[in-house]
Amino acid sequence: MFFLSLLRVIKFSFQDIGRNIWLSIVTITILVLALFSVNVLIVVDTISKAAVDSIKEKIDVNLYLKNSADETDIMSLKAKIGNLENAKEVRYISKSEALEVFQEKHRNNPEIIDALRELGKNPLTPSLIVKPKDVDRYDSLINELNRIDSDIIELKNFDNHKAVLMKINDISRKINKVGLTVSLVFIFTTILVVYNAIRVAIYTHKKEIIIMKLVGASNWFIRSPFIFSGIIYAFAGILLIVAVFFPLLNLLQPYLETFFIDYRINIVSFFQDNFLRIFLVEFLAASLINILASLIAVGKYSRV
Amino acid sequence: MIKLVNITKIYHPDIKALNGVNLHIKPGEFVSLVGRSGTGKTTIVKTLIGEERVSTGKVIIGGWDITDIRQSEVPVLRRQIGVIFQDFKLLPKKTLFENVAFALQVCGQPSKKISNIVPQVMKIVGLEGKMHRYPQEVSGGEQQRTVIARALVHRPKILLADEPTGNLDSINANEIIDLLLKINKFGTTVLLVTHNREVVNALKRRVITVDNGLVVSDQAVGKYLL
Numbered sequence: 001m002f003f004l005s006l007l008r009v010i011k012f013s014f015q016d017i018g019r020n021i022w023l024s025i026v027t028i029t030i031l032v033l034a035l036f037s038v039n040v041l042i043v044v045d046t047i048s049k050a051a052v053d054s055i056k057e058k059i060d061v062n063l064y065l066k067n068s069a070d071e072t073d074i075m076s077l078k079a080k081i082g083n084l085e086n087a088k089e090v091r092y093i094s095k096s097e098a099l100e101v102f103q104e105k106h107r108n109n110p111e112i113i114d115a116l117r118e119l120g121k122n123p124l125t126p127s128l129i130v131k132p133k134d135v136d137r138y139d140s141l142i143n144e145l146n147r148i149d150s151d152i153i154e155l156k157n158f159d160n161h162k163a164v165l166m167k168i169n170d171i172s173r174k175i176n177k178v179g180l181t182v183s184l185v186f187i188f189t190t191i192l193v194v195y196n197a198i199r200v201a202i203y204t205h206k207k208e209i210i211i212m213k214l215v216g217a218s219n220w221f222i223r224s225p226f227i228f229s230g231i232i233y234a235f236a237g238i239l240l241i242v243a244v245f246f247p248l249l250n251l252l253q254p255y256l257e258t259f260f261i262d263y264r265i266n267i268v269s270f271f272q273d274n275f276l277r278i279f280l281v282e283f284l285a286a287s288l289i290n291i292l293a294s295l296i297a298v299g300k301y302s303r304v
Numbered sequence: 305m306i307k308l309v310n311i312t313k314i315y316h317p318d319i320k321a322l323n324g325v326n327l328h329i330k331p332g333e334f335v336s337l338v339g340r341s342g343t344g345k346t347t348i349v350k351t352l353i354g355e356e357r358v359s360t361g362k363v364i365i366g367g368w369d370i371t372d373i374r375q376s377e378v379p380v381l382r383r384q385i386g387v388i389f390q391d392f393k394l395l396p397k398k399t400l401f402e403n404v405a406f407a408l409q410v411c412g413q414p415s416k417k418i419s420n421i422v423p424q425v426m427k428i429v430g431l432e433g434k435m436h437r438y439p440q441e442v443s444g445g446e447q448q449r450t451v452i453a454r455a456l457v458h459r460p461k462i463l464l465a466d467e468p469t470g471n472l473d474s475i476n477a478n479e480i481i482d483l484l485l486k487i488n489k490f491g492t493t494v495l496l497v498t499h500n501r502e503v504v505n506a507l508k509r510r511v512i513t514v515d516n517g518l519v520v521s522d523q524a525v526g527k528y529l530l
Contacts, residue, residue, distance in 0.1 A: 217379060
């Protein structure tokens with residue numbers, strides 16, 4: 001009896017979707033638009049976070065060491081800095097390594113390369129590159145480094161990142177502000193969409209629900225096809241948004257790579273890696289909205 | 305079969321739809337309930353199908369006291385009573401066959417039984433050739449026949465017909481009344497709510513007249529009085 005009713009419910013759901021094809025198309029379109037805004041928001045959030053993180057990743061402190069510094073002393077200093085509370089990572093760049101990097105960086109500038117050759121020796125000094133644990137606590141790291149007293153340190157290059165840091169923090173704040181505004185607009189739009197979905201559900205099913213009640217249908221028998229239809233609409237909406245969004249992301253990716261040159265931003269991989277998390281949550285949320293809208297509509301007329 | 309004991313229905317202290325109605329309809333009777341618009345006829349029908357609860361009194365159908373019927377029991381009650389409405393109340397997105405079958409599907413009847421019974425009932429009401437049409441593709445009379453088929457399909461003991469001819473021309477109206485008489489002959493108790501004088505006078509059956517929420521006349525072989 002239960003399975004027979006369940007089969008009938010599923011049959012009625014598909015029948016209802018097919019016979020109210022225009023309403024079904026409109027419902028799915030509204031869903032796709034809402035999901036599109038959510039995913040655009042995710043894209044903007046991901047890009048901004050990745051950009052800020054990439055910039056933060058580049059922030060470090062250079063300690064230039066004396067040419068005469070002994071390798072053992074350098075390693076001991078490296079270990080000491082590595083133990084600092086605010087230091088995430090310390091990298092030692094030897095004289096020869098520094099030269100390699102310098103040559104690689106200026107390989108397209110023959111004047112610099114020639115000058116280096118004429119000099120006949122490696123003019124660069126060894127250095128320690130310190131990455132902060134938390135960019136926001138950059139100042140604390142500098143204070144800790146200032147407290148280190150070592151003869152082998154020739155120059156502490158601290159200040160050249162301060163301006164960048166301030167700018168990043170400013171950009172972060174602005175992004176958060178814009179994100180919050182966009183989220184508020186989105187929440188408002190979603191409420192409107194849900195409200196209208198409820199109204200459409202009430203308008204369309206009013207007569208139907210009353211008739212079902214009058215011929216002796218139980219609340220479960222009336223509600224279930226609407227619940228099932230809500231899930232089908234949500235599933236169709238997710239399929240469509242996946243079909244539309246991935247080609248768009250593939251189109252966007254080359255522009256992102258050109259615009260954020262040197263930064264690791266791959267929005268397509270982000271969506272691929274988080275496919276289940278993003279689209280399953282969206283599917284569940286869309287189903288819930290549809291089911292709620294239908295249940296409110298059914299509840300309103302099921303007291304007949 | 306139907307027993308109303310001193311029922312009242314008060315919507316508002318100033319609005320009393322029923323004012324102490326007493327009624328007893330025996331099994332197999334054909335009764336016309338007549339009265340002007342707004343006198344309480346439809347309220348009586350609504351109390352009989354559990355759509356309205358009475359303010360005081362008792363409502364008993366087939367021995368079942370439904371005065372304080374629980375919401376969850378209403379579907380069970382409605383599956384035992386056939387109801388015909390003036391505005392048909394057919395599901396527009398279902399064919400005539402599906403509309404009739406729906407009444408059985410909600411009771412959980414097996415598909416095989418449904419596909420056997422529905423065509424038989426459709427034949428009784430003269431719609432065997434139009435089963436797969438949608439309500440908007442047939443005439444008002446045919447829609448009302450479908451409603452009768454739907455009301456009959458689970459073999460109810462009682463058939464309530466609330467102004468079944470209200471939206472029909474006289475030819476179609478007579479056909480519907482003939483159909484109701486035929487159903488009554490098979491033993492179904494029929495309560496016909498109407499204000500169609502010609503129909504009531506031609507029937508020569510029991511007539512109960514309601515006015516201002518009260519039964520003002522109950523004649524075994526009656527006429528339309530008001």
